[in-house]
Amino acid sequence: MYPERPLPDALERISGRRSVKAMDLxxxxxxxxxxxxxxxxxxxxxxxGKLGPWRMVIFSGNDRAAFGDVLAKRWQSLHPEANEAQIxxxxxxxxxxxVVVAVLSERSPEHKIPxxxxxxxxxxxxxxxxxxxxxAGFAAxxxxxxxxxDAHVQSLFEIGDHEDIAGFIYLGSAASKPDERPxxxxxSRIQHWHAQNGA
Numbered sequence: 001m002y003p004e005r006p007l008p009d010a011l012e013r014i015s016g017r018r019s020v021k022a023m024d025l026x027x028x029x030x031x032x033x034x035x036x037x038x039x040x041x042x043x044x045x046x047x048x049g050k051l052g053p054w055r056m057v058i059f060s061g062n063d064r065a066a067f068g069d070v071l072a073k074r075w076q077s078l079h080p081e082a083n084e085a086q087i088x089x090x091x092x093x094x095x096x097x098x099v100v101v102a103v104l105s106e107r108s109p110e111h112k113i114p115x116x117x118x119x120x121x122x123x124x125x126x127x128x129x130x131x132x133x134x135x136a137g138f139a140a141x142x143x144x145x146x147x148x149x150d151a152h153v154q155s156l157f158e159i160g161d162h163e164d165i166a167g168f169i170y171l172g173s174a175a176s177k178p179d180e181r182p183x184x185x186x187x188s189r190i191q192h193w194h195a196q197n198g199a
Contacts, residue, residue: 013134018178020139022096025172029060029098034136038171039101041132045124049113054122054166057102057157064094074152093145097170101129107162115162122166129169139174142167 030038039056047053059067072091076082094100105122109115126142133140147153148165157165 010135014131017131017134018180019130019141020172020174020178022141022143022170024175024178025097025139025141025170026175027098027173029172030133030136030138035060035099035171038129038132038136038138042125042128045121045128047121048117049111051108051111051113051118051121053106053108053118054125055104055106056125057104059094059100059102060098064100065091068092068094070156071147071153074147074150078150093147097141097172099171101169101171102157103129103166103169104157104159105164105166106160107164109162119166126167126169129171133169133171138171139178140172141170143170144168 029035035058039058042056043052043054068091071093072087075090076087079086103122103126105119107115107118111118130140130142144165144167148167154165159165
């Protein structure tokens with residue numbers, strides 16, 4: 001039988017998973033070996049056609065500050081009226097977490113595999129990152145802020161005509177346990193198919 005055994009601890013951890021705001025993330029982040037395990041786990045997603053329609057870009061150490069400089073300059077060009085506090089926030093945006101992972105969706109619209117399924121696969125990478133981080137004892141948040149959709153920022157990732165940034169995953173440790181948020185009641189989102197449904 002596969003899988004060989006249930007993992008109740010893992011199921012409990014996943015069922016209690018909660019995103020932690022980037023501003024509430026702190027050191028320590030995952031070390032290099034743990035990060036590689038998290039990233040490798042993230043790629044274990046459904047991938048119809050074995051296309052691998054995604055890639056990741058990692059920001060850690062001083063590279064976070066360097067990218068923050070890019071964001072601050074871009075923000076200034078878009079908002080000449082921006083004050084020093086706003087510019088400083090953009091400059092330090094990627095410093096909110098020890099590690100930031102950009103997940104890019106690389107679609108092949110001409111392929112027989114529907115483009116929608118390729119997009120879903122990239123989304124699954126983002127979700128797997130959140131779950132793998134949680135199982136490894138870290139906290140995370142999946143964000144799509146203004147720079148996700150900015151053409152200049154996208155060009156820095158060499159985004160093609162059929163690519164998008166699926167999101168930025170911020171990884172670190174939670175400064176405190178996050179409060180639970182309201183969630184839909186399972187019965188309102190889950191139903192069973194019965195023969196009469198198709199009558």
